Amino acid sequence: MKITIIGTGYVGLVSGVCYAEIGNQVTCVDNDKKKISMLRDGEIPIYEPGLKELMDINMNVGRLHFTTELLEAVRTADLVIVAVGTPPLSTGEADLSFVESAVHQVALAMNGYLVIAIKSTVPVGTNVRVKQWIATKTKHPFDVVSIPEFMREGSAIFDTMHPDRIIIGADSKRASTLLFELHRPLSDQIMLTDIHSAEMIKYASNAFLATKISFINEIANICEKVGADVEEVALGMGLDRRIGSSFLKAGIGYGGSCFPKDTKALIQIAGNVEYDFKLLKSVVEVNQMQRWGIIEKLKQALGTLKGRKIAIWGLAFKPGTDDVREAPSLEIVAKLLELGAKIRLYDPVAMDNFLRYLGHPDIIGFEDALEAVTGCDAVCLLTEWEVICEINLKQVAEVMASPIIIDGRNVFDYESVKKAGIIYFPIGRSKPM
């Protein structure tokens, strides 16, 4: 199949590479000339394990191309996939201007029947609007299909090649058959549905996962007060197959470019039809509150934070990515600076991105996790990178001014911290030790 993908961001690029990998001819289009020339040289603008290798292979065999020439790419395609960004507006609503501009250009370029699939996360009803936008610009027949994306950063290639399910929202047999054929090699769990439901499945899935996280975080907060251990509680809950064990990891709350944006957008979508989505509003509120637990624990451990040397282990919103968008680390570090602390940072890949958002004379970055904590009064673990989880705790205790770990991701076990002589503050695991 000849596929043209518009937008070479996370979703567009990973999808393009994976569709090429299963044997399709893929052309990725972007209006950013610099980005396209980088991609043509085999350089990728994002950190995603395995992406570069797969991209190289598919470029070398001539299945994957990059261009800024949208017209030609649309005219030669059986299917056009729109994967441009939908960043949040200040109201929480998704900004659809990139989608609108992309489909206008597609409509003007069309020279015959075309299937246009929207992969960007768009509010319910958008694909119907997309149809109207295209209809005003072309006389050629076309179909619009919604194919929401469920890949996670850091495991995007695996998720795309082995998806739990594929959702195809269409109102035309011709278009749904085309999308079904494209995805058949990837999954036998393909659900055909209507366009509105497909759009909602994306938001509802992200909102549900975010709800699980905020739920377990509140349970963790209660565990601390009643003397229970949230790790045991999550394990016990997860054994019930109706609940499932995933997304029950307590911590400092969710971040990234998806959950914060999509939860707020769904609250807006509900609000637009005069529905007050109370549960989801609380999920967002709990998530915001959860990060301040780190500051509280630091105060509990050190009293005043003024002039204290505090190290931060991990800045990315989760391991396996250099993405710091909506990462709890940003607000936690900003708050510590406000309280007069001196900050020492370590992250294996996200340091540059972090410093671009938040540079400050009282922040120093280190390339080594142990060096970063040397001479510090406490360290806060915010991202569970493997290299941090496997650190030698004895050495940590030796180099710190006072061996205090505030563990925002519960990665260490009691035995090892105790043996190393560390004062340990995990999340939701009753008393500090």
Ligand code: UGA
């Ligand atoms: C999320 C969804 O998992 C994907 O299915 C979806 O496609 C994507 O959003 C999107 O809409 O594009 P992603 O943001 O890459 O993917 O990251 P996740 O792995 O879901 O983690 C999100 C956040 O939740 C991270 O900050 C992570 O630390 C936190 N989290 C996750 C927890 O605090 N506890 C958990 O148990 C799980």
